Amino acid sequence: MKQFTVRLHFHGDLNIFLRSKAGDIIERRLAEKTSIKDIVESCGVPHPEVDLILVNERPVDFNHTLAENAKVEVFSVQNRATAPTDKRLQTIGISRFVADGHLGGLARNLRLLGFDVAYSPDADDRQLLEVMTRENRALLTRDRPLLMHAIVQHGYYPRSQDPAEQTIEVVRRFDLSEVIAPFTRCMRCNAPLEEAAKAEIIDKLEPLTKIYYNQFRRCPDCEQIYWSGSHFAKLQRRIEEIRSRIRDKP
Ligand SMILES: [Zn+2]
Numbered sequence: 347m348k349q350f351t352v353r354l355h356f357h358g359d360l361n362i363f364l365r366s367k368a369g370d371i372i373e374r375r376l377a378e379k380t381s382i383k384d385i386v387e388s389c390g391v392p393h394p395e396v397d398l399i400l401v402n403e404r405p406v407d408f409n410h411t412l413a414e415n416a417k418v419e420v421f422s423v424q425n426r427a428t429a430p431t432d433k434r435l436q437t438i439g440i441s442r443f444v445a446d447g448h449l450g451g452l453a454r455n456l457r458l459l460g461f462d463v464a465y466s467p468d469a470d471d472r473q474l475l476e477v478m479t480r481e482n483r484a485l486l487t488r489d490r491p492l493l494m495h496a497i498v499q500h501g502y503y504p505r506s507q508d509p510a511e512q513t514i515e516v517v518r519r520f521d522l523s524e525v526i527a528p529f530t531r532c533m534r535c536n537a538p539l540e541e542a543a544k545a546e547i548i549d550k551l552e553p554l555t556k557i558y559y560n561q562f563r564r565c566p567d568c569e570q571i572y573w574s575g576s577h578f579a580k581l582q583r584r585i586e587e588i589r590s591r592i593r594d595k596p
Contacts, residue, residue: 349377350414354389358422362505363490365390376412383408386420392493394485394501397423397436405433423519438521440500444477446487451509453486455588456516457536458581460527464536471495486516510584514591523592528585529572532565539563539572547571 354372356363361370372389382401383393398421399406412418421428423436444464445453453465463486464477471492478485478498485501487493493501502519504512517523531538542564548556550571563572572578 349375351375352385352412352414352416352418354385354418354420356389356391356420358424359505360391360395360420360422363389363391363395363503379411381408382406382410382412382418385412385418387494390490391420392490392498392501392503394436394493394498395422395503397421397426397434398431399435405431407433408435437500438519440484440520441522441525442481442483443486443516444474444481444483446474446485446489446492448488449486449504449509449512452504452512452516454533455509455513455584457531457533458528458585459513459517459522459588460525460530461522462531462536484520510588510591513588517588517592523589526585526589528582529563532568532570532572534570535565535568537565537567540566542571 352374354374356370356372364370364372374385374388376385382399386396386399387393393408399410400419401410401412401416423438426434442462443456447467447469450465450467453463456463464481464483466473469477471489474485474487474492475495475497477483485493485498486504487501488503490503493503502516504515506512506515517526529539540563542562544560544562547562547564555573555575559573559575561573564570
């Protein structure tokens with residue numbers, strides 16, 4: 347088969363993944379039939395980050411193979427409003443996640459907002475992919491080769507290194523701002539919290555907490571107790587900060 351050239355134009359912030367320093371347009375010489383998914387990933391962009399591919403202005407799926415002179419436009423979820431079509435490659439509205447071992451701060455923040463996040467600091471790649479598949483979760487990781495794994499359907503690469511900023515990114519990427527439910531999930535172990543009567547837990551409380559507080563939630567798994575003390579006020583400020591930053595950005 348004779349060699350031919352294709353041209354890929356990456357939109358939105360997908361250029362952060364590009365290995366080439368030549369801007370957001372990349373040319374590739376192809377000698378054999380290659381799926382568009384493999385070509386996009388060979389440029390450094392993980393497939394779960396790609397929401398729409400237009401080949402000569404028509405939407406295609408990941409298995410599409412390219413012919414000579416193909417003009418390829420690649421869009422992220424961020425571009426959803428600017429290129430309206432039904433043929434999207436990503437799902438939004440996912441609220442169940444598995445986070446890799448480096449994203450503990452993000453995992454705790456998402457749990458604080460009520461989202462179901464599987465997280466274990468020592469999980470290896472195989473275990474992460476297993477939990478993702480078995481429990482139908484979206485993978486959160488800054489490990490690009492892991493995100494490119496063929497069995498990953500839904501996932502996200504947090505751009506920031508800062509847990510609060512990462513949380514905002516995930517809420518926006520999966521369009522979750524309307525379903526935030528603070529203090530419904532244990533930040534330590536992810537179990538849904540239960541109301542607890544003071545009488546049931548009173549022997550576990552510090553003397554001043556016993557006097558000043560009357561409403562409690564308890565984790566049925568790790569038995570952590572949550573109440574509206576000083577730690578609670580700090581968490582509430584964190585939630586408010588995240589919420590206001592979500593509202594502020596376009
Ligand atoms: Zn717990």
